[in-house]
Amino acid sequence: MTRPDVLIVGGGVIGCAVAYELAKQGLRVTLLERAGLCAGASGANAALIWPQAMHRDVALDLTLACARLFPTLGEELGADIEYRRTGGMVAIETDAQWAQMTEYVAGQPAVGLHAELLDGAEARRREPLLAPDIRGAVFAEHGGTINPFRLTLGYAHAARVRGATLVTGTEVLSLLRRGDRVTGVRTPTGDLESEVVILAGGAWSGPLAATANLRVPVTPRQGMMVVTEPAPFHLRHVLKPIKSDTDMWRFSQPWPPDAPGKPGYDPNLPPGKGMGVAQTVTRNLVIGSTSRFVGLDRSPTLAGIRYVLESARRIAPAIGQLRMLRAWAGFRPYTPDGLPLLGPAPGVDGLVLATGHDGSGIGMSPVSARLVAAAVTKADPPLPLEPFDPRRFGDS
Template sequence: MLKRHSLDAVIIGAGVVGAACAYYAARAGLSVAVVDRGPVAGGTTGAGEGNLLLSDKEAGPELDLALLSTRLWRELAAVLPEEVEYEAKGGLVVAPDETTVNALRSFAAGQRATGVDAVEVGAGDLHDLEPHLAPGLAGGFHYPQDAQVQPAQAAARLLAASGAELYLGEEVTGLVRSGEAVRGVRTPRRELLAPGVVNATGTWGGRIAALAGVTLPVLPRRGFVLVTEPLPRLVRHKVYAADYIADVASESAALQSSAVVEGTPSGPVLVGATRERVGFDRSLSTEALRRLAAQAAALFPVLAGIRVLRTYHGFRPYLPDHLPAIGPDPRRPGLLHACGHEGAGIGLAPATGCLIAAALTGAEPPLDGGPFRPDRFDESGPHRRHP
């Protein structure tokens, strides 16, 4: 078996989070390799819509992470090729009644205190932002900082810019250990040795943790997306109903759906998002697709007669407290985690990469990583967090 020495870090996972970890680690002067059992963006990243959202996050650690990422994505957009399709389109959250408007108003007040730009939009002004919206809505909130990228291209371009060695089509079957410490990875073809190993495998993060003899309770949360025929730009922003925010925060395993509708630079309209915990069941759910189509047409009646060309689905990496696991694992020196971002991994990838690079180099982190500690589930059940 081949052995590759003189690496500073091995990153497992060539999705957008792993790519961002490689990019920022390389910028910090580290020698990096990335290994993945499939192609670049072959997992959850390739099944994502590319959301870069602040609008769906309440004030707290995840929003802090998202605010940092928002700034970093803008910086990346200036240096990455146009193929990443970064678009600062903004988001629009709409409400069907005054009760929901009031709830959104309270939600937005907490966000504004952290630096989010949330602008209330009255019922009479909604159609200035989105002319094809359904009539009768009570109002909403505009989030100018929400944006979008093409996720697979973003991952590919970040990896290319990192200069990392890529080992694709090689599954990590074991971790190289020295006592309690992790010192590399093992695939059927080679060993890659390094003082730092980063678990950026998304929904499969629990499996890599298990190879190290530790527990990380990542579960798959399946979601579907509809893709329409190419259209003129009917939808200007990322538009969704307020109940989407509750779906994101829900702990339910049952099917939940709330339409998120957006146009793309190439023409098709994307319609998400469903959530359900059904393991890694890849079968098509006609009920999920029916709900999405109906909810999208309710928001934008003009879509009712539009053809859906295809659908795709993926698995969001869900952790019980809805926060990702980011940083060193104190239970296994040399092992770091960067997974469990659920549906926000694309948006949170740059900030995650910065936190991982700081941990690998011993630099001052850009924000407090305490809430994301990988071992926080060890004490008193899955919702216990370390102070």
């Protein structure tokens, strides 16, 4: 293998998108993935694009910048990424939720977004599958869905077409470090060197960085998901049940330091924020998810899956008739402030981080990849890089 300019560790959506952006600029790129492409969170997620559930800060800017790219991204990559902006419906079941959502809708114009509060009759008129006793719904104009496999593989294909080498089934055992510089990676078949190593290892980024005595503050945040058989009905929107415990619902708000979902909170049920029901183009329903800090435990629990299914069935009872095809747990790469780590790693040269997208990495992928590419090539970034600078957590 000829010496690449850039070695990327991890074949999820972020690694593949970065490979594409750098190959497009003529760099020699090699990506190493220990399993298959999409083996991590990029093949285990809820497939939602939902900018209106982002914190009102740079996370929203990043997600909206991506939302503007999705409609034409498939064409650019030469792949059908099955992006559909259906609009989203947040189902309201109680008066307390109605009050919360009234406040939420009123706040949307302040961030340049639009949402509508619908009473039960209007909500059911627009989405007939909603339960007859639903109190109402919020229509969020930006809600939508995408096929995360096709997106990731689309990036991979487009990167290969532009000369990148993507190697699956090759684990990076450690980062090679000489003094204050990361110089390459160690694999079972030998060492590889390059000018720049990009760590895009998702929830596994922390242990990999530790092999070079570096601290990357990424924690796996587990989420359980379910997929059903193709439904005989058509869901017009992406649906979101509101969490049953209203105190845990932080819709579009930053989480306070002691909020549920933060490490330290009871890692058991009831799960943290974020539930969704999306219908794929093949009519299957993708439903989830929970939120737990349980390390890298891949096993969904019966209680977790029951919670996921009950939340969905309560707001759209027809879902209860469907057969379940599969349940699984995936790992969001969670950071302490919920923002990704994009740019040079603290304390060393030669290592760039492209990780930490937590529960939004599909929706944040296109512009994140451009930001990382800009950090590598020293080009002007499409958004300010500072908020995502890994050095914000201090030196290793």
